[in-house]
Amino acid sequence: MSGMIPAVLISMAVNGSTQAHEVEPRTLLVQFLRDVWGLTGTKVGCDTSSCGACTVLVDSESVKSCTMLAAQADGASITTIEGLGDAGWHPVQNAFHTEHGLQCGFCTAGMVMAAVSFLAENPDPTERDVRLGLEGNLCRCTGYHNIVKAVLKAAESMKVTP
Amino acid sequence: MIPAAFDYVRADSIDAATTALAEYGEDAKLLAGGMSLLPLMKLRLAVPSVLIDVGRLTDLTYVKDAGDHLAIGALTRHRYLETSTVLAEQCGVLRAVAAEVGDNQVRHRGTLGGSVAHGDPASDLPAVLLALDATFVARSPNGERTIKSRDFFVGFLETALNPDEMLTEIRVPKVGHTGYAYEKFNRRAQDWAIVGALATVVDGATRVSLVNMGTTPLRATAVEKALAEGAAPSAAAEFAAESTDPSSDVTATAEYRKHLARVLVRRALERVAA
Ligand SMILES: Cc1cc2nc3c(=O)[nH]c(=O)nc-3n(C[C@H](O)[C@H](O)[C@H](O)COP(=O)(O)OP(=O)(O)OC[C@H]3O[C@@H](n4cnc5c(N)ncnc54)[C@H](O)[C@@H]3O)c2cc1C
Ligand code: FES
Numbered sequence: 500m501s502g503m504i505p506a507v508l509i510s511m512a513v514n515g516s517t518q519a520h521e522v523e524p525r526t527l528l529v530q531f532l533r534d535v536w537g538l539t540g541t542k543v544g545c546d547t548s549s550c551g552a553c554t555v556l557v558d559s560e561s562v563k564s565c566t567m568l569a570a571q572a573d574g575a576s577i578t579t580i581e582g583l584g585d586a587g588w589h590p591v592q593n594a595f596h597t598e599h600g601l602q603c604g605f606c607t608a609g610m611v612m613a614a615v616s617f618l619a620e621n622p623d624p625t626e627r628d629v630r631l632g633l634e635g636n637l638c639r640c641t642g643y644h645n646i647v648k649a650v651l652k653a654a655e656s657m658k659v660t661p
Numbered sequence: 662m663i664p665a666a667f668d669y670v671r672a673d674s675i676d677a678a679t680t681a682l683a684e685y686g687e688d689a690k691l692l693a694g695g696m697s698l699l700p701l702m703k704l705r706l707a708v709p710s711v712l713i714d715v716g717r718l719t720d721l722t723y724v725k726d727a728g729d730h731l732a733i734g735a736l737t738r739h740r741y742l743e744t745s746t747v748l749a750e751q752c753g754v755l756r757a758v759a760a761e762v763g764d765n766q767v768r769h770r771g772t773l774g775g776s777v778a779h780g781d782p783a784s785d786l787p788a789v790l791l792a793l794d795a796t797f798v799a800r801s802p803n804g805e806r807t808i809k810s811r812d813f814f815v816g817f818l819e820t821a822l823n824p825d826e827m828l829t830e831i832r833v834p835k836v837g838h839t840g841y842a843y844e845k846f847n848r849r850a851q852d853w854a855i856v857g858a859l860a861t862v863v864d865g866a867t868r869v870s871l872v873n874m875g876t877t878p879l880r881a882t883a884v885e886k887a888l889a890e891g892a893a894p895s896a897a898a899e900f901a902a903e904s905t906d907p908s909s910d911v912t913a914t915a916e917y918r919k920h921l922a923r924v925l926v927r928r929a930l931e932r933v934a935a
């Protein structure tokens with residue numbers, strides 16, 4: 500049956516470079532990024548919209564890419580973990596490193612992307628703000644403590660060097 | 662998990678969307694933010710053969726002061742509501758409860774119209790709209806009609822919208838809101854309410870509505886009546902489970918939900934009274 504469904508032509512900028520592709524309408528954004536663009540930094544954790552491992556930025560806002568069609572992102576500008584730092588690491592990545600905000604690392608790309616979006620909306624958060632701001636991201640290893648410390652540290656460092 | 666195959670149609674106007682709905686019939690579904698529909702499609706609990714994407718109808722993103730009511734476009738996202746200055750001044754309860762929906766990622770995509778049209782009794786915002794006596798504007802190829810919130814929610818995932826109708830606007834009467842408290846009980850911060858209770862004071866009277874206590878959002882009329890007759894919050898809250906029919910599922914039994922309703926209504930009433 501799927502053979503009869505016309506493909507859709509979509510074009511989007513991913514990490515600053517634009518490409519057009521024909522995809523099946525049911526292609527999820529995360530599949531498109533991983534399988535077509537080969538950007539495997541974005542993970543699939545739960546595949547049920549719960550864990551946030553698949554978080555990417557769509558026009559600068561965090562989105563769960565397992566719960567968005569690639570076709571919905573047509574014309575958008577996407578940032579994945581691979582495209583985050585301009586030269587070297589983004590301050591949020593640095594803070595996850597220095598505060599040891601990860602153990603196995605499976606949730607990390609999603610956590611970092613969610614944190615970047617959160618800090619853009621909330622540049623001066625309290626600890627509670629950070630915990631609430633990352634409620635859509637689950638981590639099975641760290642107990643969140645160092646993740647929260649990392650996001651608070653990133654907020655500080657981004658205030659100094661905007 | 663990948664949804665079953667479907668045809669994808671992008672609507673660039675309300676007319677295009679309703680014409681497509683009429684053309685493709687019951688097998689077609691509108692796609693707004695996708696935060697409720699896509700998870701169901703991935704689990705193959707929903708298998709539409711055509712998706713009509715209305716997500717780009719950005720002219721349906723607004724919160725406007727329209728004289729005697731606030732007019733909110735159906736495609737207005739939760740994030741927009743939770744940061745709206747118009748709502749901050751005129752309808753703080755809707756703004757505050759929008760901030761309780763899901764998580765940031767969900768609020769960046771999910772829309773008020775989608776929350777309403779989905780007809781899920783576990784959704785937060787329909788309970789607010791029911792308490793505020795909101796009106797919903799529906800458009801079909803045959804024209805436009807308005808539906809009162811008390812007539813809109815018909816059953817589990819079932820609303821008064823016809824298959825060829827699109828919800829375009831939500832109208833919230835401008836009444837004197839003087840206080841509100843929303844008690845949402847869940848196990849993980851991002852989740853739907855196991856039970857939710859909203860108390861809001863409108864023109865001096867307290868209205869109470871319930872989330873996830875039946876197949877639709879509900880007004881706790883027995884509680885409202887007791888309060889109007891002068892009962893204290895703790896006494897009125899004892900009536901919270903009256904005329905409710907909550908389900909039993911993995912998160913809670915029906916009995917536990919009834920207990921939660923009484924506790925959460927009491928807490929909400931005590932907070933608005935304070
Ligand atoms: C992880 C997660 C957590 C969540 N937590 C909560 C929560 O705590 N509380 C809560 O209330 N919700 C929660 N949600 C759901 C969220 O609120 C959705 O945004 C909302 O229920 C649906 O809005 P949408 O725009 O995404 O609609 P869609 O998923 O696009 O559509 C939902 C349904 O409504 C129909 N529809 C959409 N727009 C219209 C329209 N304008 N006219 C007619 N029909 C229309 C669609 O055809 C579909 O049947 C959660 C979702 C996720 C993924
Ligand atoms: S993989 Fe998308 S939310 Fe878990």
Ligand code: FES
Pocket residue numbers: 600601602603604605606607637638639640641
């Ligand atoms: S570091 Fe292992 S899941 Fe978060």
